[in-house]
Amino acid sequence: MSASSLSDTRSSELYRRALHVLPGGVNSPVRAMRAIGRDPIFIERASGAELTDVDGNVYVDYVCSWGPLIHGHAHPEILEAITAAAANGTSFGAPTAGEVELAEAVSARMPAVDMLRMTSSGTEASMSAIRLARAATGREKLLKFAGAYHGHVDGLLAAAGSGLATQGIPSSPGVPEGAAAATVVVPWNDEEAVKAAFAEHELAAVLVEPYPANMGLIPPAPGFLELLRDLCTGYETLLVFDEVITGFRVAPGGAQELTGVLPDLTVMGKIIGGGLPAAAFGGPIALMEQIAPAGEVYQAGTLSGNPLAVAAGRATLALLDEQAYMSLSDTTRALADGLREAAGDHPISVTSTTGLVTVFFAAEPPTDYASAAACDLDTYGAWCRALLARGVYPPASQFEAWFPSTAHTADHIARTVEAAAAAFAEVL
């Protein structure tokens, strides 16, 4: 079987129309599937762990909307919560009981979040967390890691040149040099580069995906997050954990619970909105009360705390009990072990932690963005095309994680591992 065995008449037709009215035919770049060398697949509907495209092809879905759908698609209890909320009106621009309950549920789970402000996207939450960090410290510079993603905020679209602590240069046209220059970029897991950056720059904040999943999943080296915590405390710099992916996924209280390293501020998104647009940033009361109207740091949003998104988020968190994490952890392990087995002696590395898996086409697991970028990306693309032809929908980029959910069954995993073995045999 090859990718051409997928029927794609309707997808191709929609893509041709889309190219006239949407840049690149999509509303977010990765959906175009260019990194795996094919045209986008248009989706018609989904249920549980399975997606159906507009041509009737069915796939086991490992994207799950890039993270929000930890219970899979169209979970009946989440749908019920959304429709019940919608029947009462979709938005008021005024406070509701639901947002108080969601905030209470979040702060009960996340060890470093006592108070939070909701936004509509993770990008907005990052942007606002940075503003707060700059206001609280009176400093401007940020430290981030090459290959980490914190949304499409100007100053965070900075990539490193070479060298240890490199001053950020814009990685997109339209980002002002000034915005990127305020961002220092260092390689992930590089202790010396981090120490050098602290010594050289007055940093307002260090932004970190504690388990980075936007260069593929590359866990922190032992002691690395602890080093960041110590340096931040010593230099009075705020440690900001971007837990947009890891929050409520790798553990009930995210990576901060998993590792015991507590940030000053936490950025959340994806799961918190249960598949509708919601995100948040939070921390201790003394910091968060600097946000308007309690304090002077301005931050606002017409649809922030939207009743439908809040209902979806509350229902999603309510379903995340101990049993759910046990099942997610078992499913993740079965998937990761199965993919390793399917790869056999081929030079493939699989990284995983509860709810996250990445398949790297390299003999050794990468430790930073440069080693992730040195993997065989062309063969990853060919393997993904071969998986799609066999009814498995992987992330269309090696720099993204697979998102198993509580809706993935042992049968889904078995089908996936079988397809993966055949796809490896086809491309390697």
Ligand SMILES: *Cc1c(COP(=O)(O)O)cnc(C)c1O
């Ligand atoms: C998705 C993501 C964001 C951005 O969230 P959006 O809702 O897409 O703006 C920020 N940080 C991380 C770690 C993410 O994965």
